[in-house]
Every structure is written in C-alpha cells, then in structure tokens.
Amino acid sequence: MMSKCFSFTASRDWFYRYSFAKAGLRAHSANLGDGTIMHCWVPRIIKSSKPSLLLLHGFGANAMWQYGQHLHIFTSRFNVYVPDLLFFGESYTSRPERTESFQAQCVMRLMEAHGVHRMNLVGISYGGFVGYSMAAQFQEKIEKVVLCCAGVCLEEKDMDNGLFAVPNLDEAASILLPQTAEKLRELMRFSFVKPAIGIPSFFLTDFIDVMCTDYVKEKRELIQAILHGRNLSVLPKITQPTLIIWGEKDQIFPVELGHRLKRHVGESSQLVIVKNAGHAVNLEKAKEFAKHLKSFLIDSAASPSPSPGSLTDFIHDKNEG
Template identity: 70%
Template sequence: MEMRRSKKAKVKRRYLQPQPSPPLHSMLPKISKCFSFTASRDWVYRQLFAAAGLRSVATELGEGTTMHCWVPKMHKGSKPSLVLVHGFGANAMWQYGEHIRQLMGHFNVYVPDLIFFGESFTTRPERSESFQAECLVKMMEAHGVHRMSLVGISYGGFVGYRVASRFPHLVDKIVLCCAGVCLEEVDMHNGLFRVSSLDDASRILVPQTPDKLRELINLSFVRPVRGVPSWFLQDFIHVMCTVHIQEKRQLLEAILKGRHLSDLPTIQQPTLILWGEQDQVFPLELGHRLKRHIGENAKMIVIKNAGHAVNLEKPKEFSKHLKAFLIDSTKSCPTSPLASGEDTHF
C-alpha cells in the first residue's frame, strides 16, 4: 500500500500551459467584420438626438423626392426655429451631435439630411444647391415652419445661402461656417485649393479608399489623429460613403462648374461668418471674400488653431459663437466685436 502511494506520488502530471492572448490590435480587424464601430457610433447619436427631444421623420415632397429630418417631438410656439444644415461627410447627426443639447433649450431645432445624404434622396435630375434649398424649404413648410434661422457648415452653407437669398422672408439670421460660397471656377485653375482638379476634389470629399479618407482627415483638421488603421477607415467608408456616390460627385460638380462671383446675389439677413484659420478645404481668403460680398450685414470670426472641421475640432468655441450671435446678439452693445461687423480672431 505504501509502495503504491509512493509510486503514485512520483507520477508527473502535465498541465497545459495557458497560451498568451493575441494583442487587441490584431483582433480588431476580425471583430470589425461582424461589428461596425461606425454603425455603433451612429446608433449612439440616434439615442442622443432622441434623448434631446427630437424624432426622426421622412417627408415625401413629391416627384420622387424624400427628405429626412430630425424634428422636435413637441414644437413650442414660444421658441424660434433653428435649422442646422450639414456639409459633406457623415450624416447630419455626426456634424451637430456635440451642439444639439446646448441649442434645444433656446430653439425648436431641425436637423435635416440634404438630398443624397443620410435617408434623403430624389429621382429628379437636379443637383444644384438651389434645388437643395427648395427641398429644404418645402420640408420645413410641411412641418408648419415659416420663419427660421439657419446654420450651414461647408456645403450646408451653400444651401443655407440659397435659402436666404431666394426666400428672404423665411430667414431671420444665418451662420455660414467654412462655406466657400464665393468661390469661382477659375480659383481651381489659379491654385487657391490644395487639389488641382474637380476629379481630385471629388475623390477626396467622397472617399472610397482608406488613403483618400485619410487625406480628407488631414485636410480637415489642424491636428488630425495619427495612426488610424485602414480597416477602421474602411468601416467608416462602408457605412457612410458607399451610397449615392455618383450623385454626390454631381453635387460637387454643380457648385463649381461655371461659377462666377458676379452671379451670386447678396443677402440682407444678419450673417455670422465662422472660419477655421487654417482651413485647407476652403481657404480663409474665401471667408474674407464672402464678408466683402455681403457687406456690413456680415460679421466674421476666425477661430485660431482650427481647420475646416472647426465644429468638431473646436466645439466649445463653435457653440459659444453660435450662442452669442443667435441668442445674445440682441443684448450686445454697439461696440462689441459681434456688433461691429469687423473681423474678429479667437
């Protein structure tokens, strides 16, 4: 018995050694095949907008056109209406998500997706910003809104400007953020832009490869995030940039082909021009040109250490200037920077 125990005691047991887990960064590309970070972020924005008091509504405008918009769950007659118009890139939620709560307390906020963005589309052939403006006005009228202020970022500023010029009775105030409304076709040939042709611009602004999306990020931010893996960028492209590719490129073509400053009408509404000092998409010169074109009704603020995506890169400054112009400007004294009509640098 003792012998058996001693023999048993000498038996060597072999245990499987635990294998080290692979590093997380090597697993993420596999995870992304069944889990989209971009789609998850989009879902978070939807919850944020809903929690802020907005609901998602698609409005049929007729003739094959549908426009989606986030609208107030309850429109309050005591509040003015504010329309936030997005630019190229992700849908409207991504561009205004940082600012929505700060504005909801003061306005009935409407956040539309322009045609061929988000859930908005048309079967009609028009691609001009004037057509976008018509659709936006029809959609707002369908919601019973006949007076509003507008904020337009980049391409959204082109559309907002057309609303203000064609439907002046509808617009109280307008904010144009990094919107190259005063560009001319000749500017492309004269080297004002970092790209040399419309084709180059469309490949960057409607990116289909990680390299082109990375180039867009580098042009849009003063301090872009470095080292973003290609699979992450491809996920964003798959979710945000693979629908209506040709139509979006046609929108870009429509704003540049045959464009002359002399054809651009002026607007009479009080206007705030916001610009990133180091904007590489629409250089600062276009902001000064816009200020001269509108005249004394326009006030210009240049935000330092910011690029084209100033709403994302400097969200606090962006919100502060929106609030000062849209809410507090009536209380400003005549000598304040916002009331003087002069350029102000922050």
C-alpha cells in the same frame, strides 16, 4: 476579425440616434412629391414660444455626426430641425437637379411641410451653400444666418488659379468622397490641423462601408454643380444678419474665401476666424464654435421691431419671465 463582428461606425451612429431622441427630437421622412424624400430630425413637441433653428450639414456621414456635440445648446431655446440633405443619410430624389438652389428649395418645402415659415439657420461647408441659397431665395422666411467654412464666393477660375490645395475637381471629389482608407486619411489631413494618427485601416474601411458608399455618383454631381460656371458677379447678396465662421488653416476652402464672403455680404455680416483650426472647425474647436453660435443666435441684441414668433420675441419673453 473584429471588423467583421463589430462596426464602430454603426455603433456610433446608433449613439447619435439615441442622443437626438433623448434631446427631444424624432426622425421623420417627408414625401415632397416628384420622387423626392427628405429625412429630418424634428421636435417631438413644438413649442410656439420658441423660434425655429435649421441646422444644415456638409459633406460627410449624415446630419447627426456634424451637430451631435452642439444639439444640447439649442434644444432648450429653439424648435430644432436637422435634415439630411438630398443624397445624404435617408434623403434622396429621382429628379436630375444637383444645384444648391434646388437643395434649398427642397429644404424650404420640407420646413413648410412641418409648418415652419420663419427660421434661423446654420450651414456648415456644403450646408452653407444651401443655407445661403435659402437666405437669398426666401429672404422673408430666414431671420439669422450662420455660415461655417462655406466657400460660397468661390469662382470656377479659382481652381485654375491655384487657390485650392487640389489641382482639379476630380481629385477634390476623390478626397471629399473617400472610397479607400488612404483617401479618408487624406480627407482628415485636409480637414483638421491636428488629425488623429495611428487609426487602424479597418476602422477607416468600416466608416467608408457604412457612410460613404451610397449615392457616390450623385454626390460627385453635387460637387461639380457647385463649381460649374460659378461667378461672384452673379451671386445674389443676402441681407439678413450673418455670422461667418472660418478655420484659420482651412485647406478645403481657404480663409481668403471667408474674407471674400464678408466683403460680398457687407455690413450685415461679421467674420470670425478661429485660430489653429481647419475646415472641420465645428469638430476641431467644438467649444469655441458653440460659443460663437450662442453669442450670435441667443445672446445678441434684439432688433427693435421683431416679427411674431421671432428669436427676438423669445428672448424678450424669457427676460420678462
């Protein structure tokens, strides 16, 4: 009876909207043309002295749910932008492309529509795929990159070679896009070292009804596009300073992919392994995750020749003040 009268998920979503607004952000939908609409939380007031920070979410509810705990760390230091990627939240396209490259191009068009031409970015899981593609395609526009549990260096053959806990792509999609309470429980077991137990099925069903029933076909196609024909030998190398964060016990993208990504990017990258954490390290170890982000994006040493409006300028100005 309670599930018919009250939606915990909808209430939680309202709370996140309230907290984002209270943090100085406003919701805005931009028409990019070609049947593409992208929704984004953008600063209510742009401060030219601040650098810009782009936060890219992974598969899940929407952008608010994955960054809600960390927003307050950055809004005083950055002009923060938190978009819904295509087919999540209120973003969608009528175009047929499903690659992370296309997502990256759309996000960049969105940022340019808001007058942002240089930025730092954080990408969680699927958002890391998109963020990596942005850093590769738009090197002069991306300053620092944080990739969290993003299996960018996976290859199509990894599925056949048994790297993943699931046997095939269809099973992976059924877990990442849960349509039953049991599948959502399975996703929680895969995502957390210590998943919550004893959650009533009506809570899980409510979450699915509110968050997991839109664009299911399109999201399946996004998952398929990630793996199809993927080969490390043709993955471009990014050159920006890059922080790679990984949960030690990630069952969705095993930690070997973190080491593989570190080797691929090379000297400009650093890898942090968070102990006793799974794929949802940003939620399971929120304080440690935030500590690493703050250290890399805010506290780290500046390069000697920053560009105008860069993160380095902002830190220098703060120190001078």
